[in-house]
Amino acid sequence: MEGSAPRRTRIQQEKRELILEAALEVFSTNGFRGSTIDQIAEAAGMSKPNLLYYFRRKEDIHETLMERLLATWLAPLRELDDIGDPLTELRSYIRRKLEMARDFPRESRLFANEILQGAPRIMPLLEGELKTLVDEKATVIRGWMRAGKIARTDPWHLIFSIWATTQHYADFDVQVRAVLGPNRGGDGRFEDAARFLEHLFIDGLKPKG
Amino acid sequence: MEGSAPRRTRIQQEKRELILEAALEVFSTNGFRGSTIDQIAEAAGMSKPNLLYYFRRKEDIHETLMERLLATWLAPLRELDDIGDPLTELRSYIRRKLEMARDFPRESRLFANEILQGAPRIMPLLEGELKTLVDEKATVIRGWMRAGKIARTDPWHLIFSIWATTQHYADFDVQVRAVLGPNRGGDGRFEDAARFLEHLFIDGLKPKG
DNA sequence: GCAAATTTTGACCGATTGGACAAACGTTAG
DNA sequence: CTAACGTTTGTCCAATCGGTCAAAATTTGC
Numbered sequence: 032m033e034g035s036a037p038r039r040t041r042i043q044q045e046k047r048e049l050i051l052e053a054a055l056e057v058f059s060t061n062g063f064r065g066s067t068i069d070q071i072a073e074a075a076g077m078s079k080p081n082l083l084y085y086f087r088r089k090e091d092i093h094e095t096l097m098e099r100l101l102a103t104w105l106a107p108l109r110e111l112d113d114i115g116d117p118l119t120e121l122r123s124y125i126r127r128k129l130e131m132a133r134d135f136p137r138e139s140r141l142f143a144n145e146i147l148q149g150a151p152r153i154m155p156l157l158e159g160e161l162k163t164l165v166d167e168k169a170t171v172i173r174g175w176m177r178a179g180k181i182a183r184t185d186p187w188h189l190i191f192s193i194w195a196t197t198q199h200y201a202d203f204d205v206q207v208r209a210v211l212g213p214n215r216g217g218d219g220r221f222e223d224a225a226r227f228l229e230h231l232f233i234d235g236l237k238p239k240g
Numbered sequence: 241m242e243g244s245a246p247r248r249t250r251i252q253q254e255k256r257e258l259i260l261e262a263a264l265e266v267f268s269t270n271g272f273r274g275s276t277i278d279q280i281a282e283a284a285g286m287s288k289p290n291l292l293y294y295f296r297r298k299e300d301i302h303e304t305l306m307e308r309l310l311a312t313w314l315a316p317l318r319e320l321d322d323i324g325d326p327l328t329e330l331r332s333y334i335r336r337k338l339e340m341a342r343d344f345p346r347e348s349r350l351f352a353n354e355i356l357q358g359a360p361r362i363m364p365l366l367e368g369e370l371k372t373l374v375d376e377k378a379t380v381i382r383g384w385m386r387a388g389k390i391a392r393t394d395p396w397h398l399i400f401s402i403w404a405t406t407q408h409y410a411d412f413d414v415q416v417r418a419v420l421g422p423n424r425g426g427d428g429r430f431e432d433a434a435r436f437l438e439h440l441f442i443d444g445l446k447p448k449g
Numbered sequence: 450g451c452a453a454a455t456t457t458t459g460a461c462c463g464a465t466t467g468g469a470c471a472a473a474c475g476t477t478a479g
Numbered sequence: 480c481t482a483a484c485g486t487t488t489g490t491c492c493a494a495t496c497g498g499t500c501a502a503a504a505t506t507t508g509c
Binding site for chain 2: 060061062063121140144146147149150157158161162165180181184187189191192194195196198200202203205206207210212215224226227228230234235236239
């Protein structure tokens with residue numbers, strides 16, 4: 032049993048990174064089936080056979096991309112901890128997720144594409160690792176509710192709503208900017224969103240007094 | 241100048257409907273480029289050349305589908321009116337949107353696919369009709385805020401958050417069910433979601449008292 | 450019932466696609 | 480220098496794709 036991790040030369044390391052970066056760009060805007068190896072090769076500045084020297088199949092690129100993505104994607108949720116004030120903890124989770132939508136929109140869209148198509152390649156992961164993690168955090172949140180630290184609602188749907196509202200600014204960015212127009216849709220839109228989401232999740236819409 | 245609407249036989253009416261229904265199914269799960277005419281033809285129970293007799297190009301099917309979609313998709317927002325209690329009005333808008341996610345998930349996914357890919361075919365509509373409608377409703381909502389009927393926040397981002405949270409249950413349905421598991425993820429998930437969203441949007445997470 | 454119009458099909462085409470392959474090119478260790 | 484190894488490319492292939500076309504089958508108007 033040789034090492035299951037293939038040893039790689041310096042050039043292989045670099046070129047593989049180059050390809051993954053290019054593939055992220057192409058896959059996230061065209062979807063898996065909508066993207067061609069030629070497109071990715073051109074974006075990576077190399078010929079198609081050369082690309083196929085580093086990744087034997089188109090699917091291998093996508094698979095590698097998804098593996099990396101999921102690791103970083105769930106990091107904010109993992110950080111959600113039982114230490115500190117619950118409301119503050121949730122607030123900063125929302126803020127972190129929104130920052131990820133701002134800083135890694137391509138990763139978000141890649142993930143959205145995969146789920147939209149029925150998650151054919153990562154279904155086991157959703158039912159396994161992801162479900163376990165969410166269940167775990169739901170228990171933490173439920174604890175806060177029982178302790179009277181936050182209002183009593185459904186912890187799972189709370190997590191869904193945080194995912195939905197934050198990822199919306201990456202996945203539906205085109206629509207958001209089209210609707211907001213050039214003024215409100217400029218660089219400040221993420222700060223506006225952060226302010227709004229904080230208000231929504233903490234206070235809701237009921238008027239004061 | 242003959243009538244711009246081509247006159248159609250009974251068979252044409254029926255077959256076109258059949259094709260659009262099949263295309264909705266195929267496009268919404270595979271995206272435009274990921275879907276083939278053969279797939280749609282098979283789903284519609286006819287041969288490829290026969291399908292092409294009714295729609296000359298693959299794009300024509302998609303275009304017809306998008307036109308119909310947008311009309312019904314924005315109906316709930318159009319109904320958002322200045323009559324009646326603001327909080328009730330918003331509550332029922334959220335409920336209607338969630339019902340649409342439940343009853344027309346394929347339409348939601350078709351739209352999501354289009355936006356994800358940069359909305360190449362409906363960008364003018366987003367910047368035109370959609371923006372106008374949202375701006376108009378944002379003004380209504382702003383009026384409610386000034387009148388002290390609901391809390392003061394950003395009306396545009398409020399609308400985004402309603403879209404995001406409700407459509408999430410159509411677009412990310414696979415993930416939602418995977419995370420909730422067989423028990424909580426059954427048919428009751430939409431009622432749980434409705435209850436949660438009402439609580440979130442009205443009261444937020446801050447504990448009572 | 451029959452001719453005209455409509456609908457359906459099998460066969461076909463050029464373009465694009467994912468991928469194979471061997472030859473050429475470059476690099477590196479002895 | 481040179482042999483071994485790693486990298487790059489041009490060429491090719493089979494499969495799939497969107498779409499055409501003429502002929503066959505069916506429906507419709509009279």
